[in-house]
Amino acid sequence: MFAAVRRRLDVREFVRKDPVLVAALVLAAISCAVVPPDAAYLAYVDLRTIGMLFSLMTVMAGLSRLGVFSAACRRLLAVARGPRRLCLALTLLAFFSSMLITNDVALVTFVPLALLALGALGSERLTCFTVVMMTIAANLGSMFTPVGNPQNLYLYSASHMSLIEFALLMLPYTLGALACLVAAVFVFGRASDVEMATCGPSAAASCERPSTVRIVVWAAVFLCALCSVARLLPFQATVAVAIAAGVIVDRGALAHVDYALLATFAAFFVFVGNMGRIEAVDTFIAGMVNGHELAVAVGASQVLSNVPAAILLSGFTADWSALIVGTNLGGLGTLIASMASLISYKQLALVLPRAKSRYVAMFTAWNAAFLAALLVLHMVLGG
Template sequence: MMREAAEINERKEGDGLAAGAKQKAIGFFRREPVLVISFVCAAASMAFVPPSEAYGAYFDWKVLSLLFCLMAVVAGLQECNVFAVFCQRLLTGRKRMGLLSLILVLLPFFASMLITNDVALITFVPFTIVVLSMIQRRQYLIYLIVLQTIAANLGSMAAPVGNPQSLFLYEKFHLSAGGYFRLMLPFVLASLVCLAAAALLVKNETIQVEFSARETIKHPKKLCLFCGLFALSLLGVFRALPYPWALGAVVIALLLWDRPLFARIDYGLLLTFLCFFVFAGNMGNIGEVREFLNSLLERSAMLTSLLASQVISNVPAAVLLSGFTQDGQGLLVGTNLGGLGTLIASLASLISFRYYLRLEGAKPLRYLGVFTGLNLAGLAVLTSLALCLSLW
């Protein structure tokens, strides 16, 4: 009897461990779905192209290094509470609802140009939820959160540092800073006009915004340090400084003054890039795949990358398709505009959706309906502009 009881307990413990492992696996997939998918794709591609010394040529270490620098610096600026202080001072006081809506939408639009679209949403979406709840205007939550998401995805295309695919393509095709800005400026301006018009559609009543506690800058000395490191990182991006110098400065600064910040860097994104480098490199060595993608990209790199982004999101689309065409400008426009559309077209969109789902009384189907409608409208406008510019 005692032996049977022990065996039953062991089975229960084993079942408990298995259930715990399953829950951890499910939790990890929910946190890092693209990393898991990219790993599976990379592993599957190795069955067709076995690992060899040629794999070393797949990786773009400059892009990975600069991404690391930018993520570290932005995390440091968040630690100093810079963005919260700026938001609070900008929004406090007596305002018209239309102006408040415009500010909330344009904050992530302009911020994403330098701190990336995902960081902009992590910073400003929770702030918007607090503000709208405080002034009892929660009826605008879905509309403004969706507009903020679109704003972050579109504003981030204004500069190479705004999102990972832009930085990758900027380096991959050795685009000049002037050429980049000239290419993307029409789309940025059109996005700004459309977003401003959409933001002003709310009822323009007078409201009072007052915060219970005043936000202040934390760690002023560190703030100066991170501003300097951000400047060095930008110099590395625009090729005014060798990227190893920027990487070395960031790593040494963190080691000396802020080691805990290493834990706040998004290593999942870096690993995702590594996996897709392997996958894209291996796909390029499979003749049938190479010919198929070449045929699509020869017709239109912009439209191919835009449509691919709807299915696999714009960062993987940029990495995968970059090995099959020399039309870097087409890929740049396609993957940036392709951030609009489906919920997974830009992974930053999932950040806003998760924040909304945490709210009491959340209506996910309504959110998805508004999200899809506004995204498709924006995508139609900007795609039409891209086609007109290519014809002109």
């Protein structure tokens, strides 16, 4: 009896911890019942995307465990003076770092340090505002590069775009997002009721110097990953190098890879592959998506989050540009539009539990404003 109760609790905890993975597994299982497994399944999973995600997550886990990103943030906080300057520095840090270290790693690394530094101000409003800006910045800065977020890596691979084509496609939206972020922080990033104190000894203090050898090793693996993204090196080679580096330098980095995300990708690949083989379903979804890729991508992201939306819709359209722009802009909106946004919410809730409602309201309002502004930009660009 107790074993059965324990199993039910374990299942509930698993569902609560990763509902997107559970949904993906359920959908994949249902689709397998409709389309029995056969040799065609072997072509469903995009091994290149899975392999590249694994390699990049291993590198970021290794560098994070060395404290590289935390040290960089501490140096920045040590020189930031004034509420507005601190808010702007943190926002720009999330924006530009997410282009290379991904949006979720940027938020996992920098939001806790930001909360520590902002605590010296004693302004709940400014703290919520800054974390909201950092979250939006990470989600929008990451859209500029194929390695900035998981859906970009997948869509870049599937579309066979060149790096230059991808960058030029996203450049206007990236510059527009940057301008909106700077303007928002300049107008609202102040704390009129408090004076700027120090960043706090914990935030600005020096930390133990990380191993130079390990940093060089992970930097070399990251360079291999970038070469694979640019299709200059087989992704299999990068995966092998990442595994070797993890085994030799830091096995903990391999343990901190988000294997749930990899499993989510695989499950959605199976689901989409099977849906494409059901003629009625394929015709219906393709008809709904055709000519409305961006709007459907933005809307689907609000309820599915943009990574599953990208995988799902990619099976029913060849308009890669609209899908890339749509899933990136679709990361704005609801709290689950980009799963990385939940990282900021959870960390703020731990430090300021009474500010959760205020944060969600502010987050939703600012996300809606940024989404509206970038959709207007899309129309101006002739979308």
